[in-house]
Amino acid sequence: MTGLSRPNRAHSLRWRLLFAVCLVVLLTWGLTGVLTHNKALHEAEELMDGNLAQRAHLLLALLRDNEDALDGLGKRLTGVRPASDNVYEPPLEFQFGRADGTILLRSDNAPELPITGAPGYSDILRQKASWRILNMISPDGRYRVQVAQSIDVRDQAALEVASQAILPVALILPVFLLLLYVSIRRGLRPLDQLATDVAARGSDNLAPLPNGTVPTEVRPLVAALNRLFHRVGLALENERRFTADAAHELKTPLAALKIQAQVAKLSKDTQARGHALRQIEAGVERATHLVEQLLRLARLDPLSNLPSPQPFDLAEVIRDMLATIDAERRAKHRIVATLPDTALVASGDPALMAIAIRNLVDNAMRYTPPDSTITVDAREHVDGLSLAVSDDGPGVSPVDLPRLGERFYRSRETATEGNGLGLAIVARIAELHGARLACGNQPTGGFVARIVGLTKNHGQRSDKPSVGAIPANGGKSPSRP
Secondary structure, three states, X not given: OXXXXXXXXXXXHHHHHHHHHHHHHHHHHHHHHHHHHHHHHHHHHHHHHHHHHXXXXXXXXXXXXOHHHHHHHHHHHHHOOOOOOOOOOOOOEEEEEEOOOOEEEEOOOOOOOOOOOOOEEEEEXXXXXXXXXXXXXXXXXXXXEEEXXXXXXXXXXXXXXXXXXXXXXXXXHHHHHHHHHHHHHHHOHHHHHHHHHHHOOOOOOOOOOOOOOOOHHHHHXXXXXXXXXXXXXXXXXXXXXXXXXXHHHHHHHHHHHHHHHHHHHHOOOHHHHHHHHHHHHHHHHHHHHHHHHHHHHHHHOOOOOOOOOEEEEHHHHHHHHHHOOOHHHHOOEEEEEEOOOOOOEEEEOHHHHHHHHHHHHHHHHHOOOOOEEEEEEEEEEOOEEEEEEEEOOOOOXXXXXXHOOOOOOOOOOOOOOOOOOHHHHXXXXXXXXXXXEEEEEOOOOOXXXXXXXXXXXXXXXXXXXXXXXXXXXXOOOOOOO
């Protein structure tokens, strides 16, 4: 239990704030105590020096008026002894005499010193005892008096005075720390309430947190949490829509497969059975293509950037991809690649870029009539590289243009089979490469999809030459249906 509480306190804002404030208070109190103690010692020393001077003046007055009765005066003065435990009344140690140094009277414990020393205060050491001495001369110069106080007694009295001076501060300190703790707890109570509100929420409650009652310092945190809730809500909504759309798209080919399988099972005619089996094969191909597209999106969605970008020749990727198109599909369209003579070295993932190019070319082949021309164009610009796939087909309705790239979106006017994921995958791949997908109709007719803003890899060149304006079938005349 103790091992768990220590990390919590170490990471607790309340305890860190309380520790910091208490540390500052204790340091301030300590500094104040030291200054107060030193000041009290100084004042006590001055007070005792004044007491010495007062006693010296009193003794001079007594000596001047009682020189003929010194024996009786000495006994009376020696008998005046305060209680030994009273540090504020140190015993009177004295000796006095004439100006020539003759000692007329001294107390029993007075240090044995000549009284002819210079007038004023001094500290001496006699027989391992320290003394504070005051030498004084009478106004007429006939007498001298020397009074002494033990420095140990003086220090004890001064320490007592200083301790009494800082005692109220020491007594108030615990009360002050307690009030400080209560104040910090009350001040941080809105954070506890905020944590309670967040902890009490269900997993589906992404409503914004109210920030009207929270302190000003906490409002940026609440605003950041609300933005996070909004993004999580959008992500969950996209996931739900993606799952629903995927289920709907898979439902259609699977239902068709079931029907064709039943037809093939019940049909006794060889030709009808063969037709049903071919339909099953086509349905499996469409379902497989849809699943592949869904898997690609599932792998691309979590990425915030490319894990290991590398330089690659965009023109070479285009040529390699176009070479993989089968002859049956190539025969229905004329595919032309317009590439510069120099290498187009980009930075990114060549495999993903090949998928994007294939999707653009597949879309162009799917939505254009036979014998159409599809052009793949790549260029270098000041701010990066661009790739465009255009066709001379019917184009896209202006109503559908803004929604191109949305997942599972397909125009109602088209009768061509598809799943509406091709351009969405291209847009995501472009985003991971720091580029964007732009679609539109050409002024002369047809549709064009561009990947704009691909990052150039400076300092890298390709050893393989590019060929400009060549057909995709390796330089042979394009086949026509």
